[in-house]
Amino acid sequence: METQIKTIKSIEALGENIHTGQKTDLTDIVERLYDLGLRAGLEIQILRKVSFGKITIMQFDQTLLALNETEMSCLKF
């Protein structure tokens, strides 16, 4: 997979739960994403997907993060 550069437009607390596939309130997950340094306007580099394509490895500044599908669904690009 080639690296992709994306800019986060917003982080939304109404995301998709990976187990149910339904829209769920993910406020606590969004709070954690903010704790980890993600925010609207941030440019991130998506490096690769691991664990059968379900986990996304990304980089911004000197930070490397691994997010699952539910967490990624909160990020709007």
Added chain:
Amino acid sequence: MSEILNSTNLKSLNVVLVGSPNSGKTTLYNWLTGSKHKTVNYPGATIEFSKGELQTELKEKFKLPQFSQYFIYDTPGVYSLSPKSADEEVTLKILTEQKIFQIDLALVIVDATQLNRQLLICQQLNEMNIPFQIVFTMNDVAGKEGLLISEKEIANHFALNQILKFDGLLGQGLIEIINFLNDFQIRCYKVLKPKWDLSSVQNITNDLNHLYIKSVEAKKERTKNSPLAKTLKIDQYLLHPFFGAIIFLILMTILFSSIYWVAQPFMDLIDNSFKFIAEFIKNNIHGLFADFLSDGIITAIGGVVIFVPQIFILFLFIGFLENTGYLARIAALVDKPLSLIGLGGRSFVPMLSGFACAVPAIMATRNIKSKKEKLIAQFVIPFMTCSARLPVYALILGFLFADKNPVFAGFGMAILYFMSIVVGAVASGIIAKIVGGTEKSQLSLDLPLYRAPRFKILLSQAIDKSRSFLFRAGPVIFTLALILWVTSNFPRDFKNGSLIDQRAAAEITEQSYAATLGKNIQPIFEPLGVDWRVGFGIISAFAAREVFVSAMAIVFHVEGEDDAKTEGLLSKMKNAKFESGKYKDQQVFTIASCVGILIFFMIALQCLSTFAILKKESGWSLAMAQLVSSNLVAYGLAVSAVQMLKSFGY
């Protein structure tokens, strides 16, 4: 709002270290305290934190010490002070409730390469009105990454006089930190407890982003040898879909082998040492007291200490994986497969360790952030085929395939291993359903840059975990083992108190409370296709599963050591018949009853050490629930299998 009133005549200074995981907090803690620290449980929580005192040699550097004692506390790592896991809650409680001690100063350890997010804790402490001081770590890495940091800007933002710096590898900056502590003026303060909702978190993040832009200038070109560039290069292999999996499997094989094989000589040494002491006592002191000392006390202590090599090696290895930065990547790699059974990537190492011994494996579940996953992992780990089950499996398979090619017995063993995984997966799925799908799946893994760990710190952490096991789970295991000794050795004739020979031991055993209990509850064992003697073996196996073989040797009057004992026991098992009850004169050991025993041992939670550690990690109620449910399910499935096989004439 809680009110903290620090009196001005305090003789000691309480400093709490707060920071994100991998920020270098524990490294600074170890430099400050050396070996002068102990592990403390927060009241009402199973999460531990460390309490230590400033090293004497560091204290001697003060010309005029301001405080008589300098206490340092190392708290669980947090990303923010809005807790999302049990250990993060403990850090927040330490800061806000101040039940155990009053905090005079919080040292916030901030990785200088991660200022874009780790200053959040400083902002929150500021809003809580807790006195704090920032310490930058990884300054060399920040330099190599081309980051130019204006410390003055950051210090001004938080109204601090300075930013302290510390190098974890060489200890540079330590003198400045201890001088700062000695010069620190304790102030009275009230802890404020702001509610940080999503909107306030967004505002704080935006403010800090402005501060970051103002205070950090990144040179555009990053050298090829910068730590991040090296990490990205290594990750090309370690996170590669094919090579990553191969490297992962090799490393896990080494880990598993280490727990199993490297620990074995040390466990044998401990075992032989305790046997030697017990024999020495028996040969030099006679009577009941000698039996109590040797078979009761010494055996019980030995039963606790014997797990230490496995626990030490496991935590040394986990510490190595964690400190290099690879453990977080393992969690990412295996997250999806484990999510199918309600677990997550962080559960992998504890689950794997369960194949060696459930005791250290359950202790390793402390690394799992999600309460739900932790609960599932703790429930499922005892199903994994631990080393203690092997002697039982070897005996029963040896009986079943006595006249056949040994390959069949090996095949049977492989099936038992495989079935334990299946049972674990099914149980995990069921518990995940029972616990419910309300908990949203979280991974949010911070992947640290790769770095060489400090062996001294790894060693210190592994020793701490082993010590924690000895002093917390040890007394429970010791007490239960003593109870089992009393029930297996009493009542007895006090005139002939000491065990003279194997026959005398067998007679006492046959009359013991445990055997009487076994005989009285023979109707419970009969549906399993076995008599009271096997029942006695099963009850004895609650001390440790491998005790089943020696307990059977005693009740079947088998003498000799090791191989000769096993051969003799197999021979007696062939001819063993029910002495009473509805199956009188029928064979005890049939295909049906042997399969029943195997199923029971595969599922039942018999090991008292495992129960003791479960009780310590999750409390009495959950440990009891697990004990009762596992044993009932084991019994039910074993009885069903036996009755079905019997109906087919086996």
